[in-house]
Amino acid sequence: MTHYTITYFQVKGRCGAIRLLLADQGQEWKEDVVAFDAWMKGDLKKTCTFGQLPKFQDGNFTLFQSNAILRYLARKHGLYGKNDQEHALIDMMNDAVEDLRLKYIKLIYQNYDAGKDQYITDLPGDLCKFETILSNNKGGFLVGDKISFADYNLLDLMMNHQVLSPTCLDKFTHLKSYVDRLSSRPKLKAYTDTDEWKKVPINGNGKQ
Ligand SMILES: N[C@@H](CCC(=O)N[C@@H](CS)C(=O)NCC(=O)O)C(=O)O
Incomplete structure (x- = not known):
């Protein structure tokens, strides 16, 4: 039910x-x-x-x-890690996703036509942070070796960005393969x- x-x-x-x-x-x-x-x-x-x-x-x-x-x-x-430290790190990751989501929302609703090019130019400055996190964590997720709610949040936001700028992930190999891998999880x-x-x-x- x-x-x-x-x-x-x-x-x-x-x-x-x-x-x-x-x-x-x-x-x-x-x-x-x-x-x-x-x-x-x-x-x-x-x-x-x-x-x-x-x-x-x-x-x-x-x-x-x-x-x-x-x-x-x-x-x-x-989906919240296996101990207090992972829990806190997952919160930290989700807060970083929220920071980028707020920038994205501001672009979409307040400044799309005038601001889109500059937004896409500046975007690597945000994406490279997630690239580094994913290349440092061998577990395949933002934190640890199990998916967390922050991963779903980042995946959703990255999928939106691939619509905004289809090539935006191309330079970020870890982030790109993470998005590809998560988006091909069978139920998802x-x-x-x-x-x-x-x-x-x-x-x-x-x-x-
Ligand atoms: N911090 C809130 C933001 C919610 C929000 O901005 N909602 C918008 C739609 S996405 C809304 O309800 N807008 C209509 C209104 O404010 O009257 C959240 O994350 O849920």
């Missing part, structure tokens, strides 16, 4: 990583898609703790904030091959 529900707009946005995690972990979930017009009426917004989506439900338990949702699922599905690939994933735009304003 499906006990997870994602309430969000018809975009990948801040739910891409959550969906990749759930699909790869063999979980089922229900999507409660909110049309922008309906959202603008304000009734749902009033019920959201911070006035924003995504909203995530596990039965009667309701959670907001996409990174908190990822962490909750990580605890439940064993089966999900990203569905229309449910493919037809949903990355962002809400048509830019990508």
Whole structure:
């Protein structure tokens, strides 16, 4: 029985990583898609703790904030490292992914036309950090030798960047092969091959 529900707009946005995690972990979930017009009426917004989506439900338990949702699922599905130090390092990695996601969101929603070229020029400065981390960690993931929620978050963000700039990973061999390897995990690939994933735009304003 499906006990997870994602309430969000018809975009990948801040739910891409959550969906990749759930699909790869063999979980089922229900999507409660909110049309922008309906959202603008304000009734749902009033019920959201911070006035924003995504909203995530596990039965009667309701959670907001996409990174908190990822962490909750990580605890439940064993995606948070094997000791306190790995746990802290995974948090650190996820915070770094969030830093880059915020830059990406700012570009997409505030400065796409004027800022895209400069963003792509500057991008290696961020990607090289992840390249170094992955080349130093022989376990094949951001931390240790087992996938964590931060890996799903980085994978989702890198997939978005490959749409923004198809060659952006080419110079980063470890990062590129990590993205290729994670995106071909069987359950994850089966999900990203569905229309449910493919037809949903990355962002809400048509830019990508
Ligand atoms: N920090 C929040 C950000 C949530 C957020 O920015 N939500 C946007 C969509 S991605 C939203 O609800 N926008 C509509 C609004 O603010 O009225 C998270 O990670 O969940």
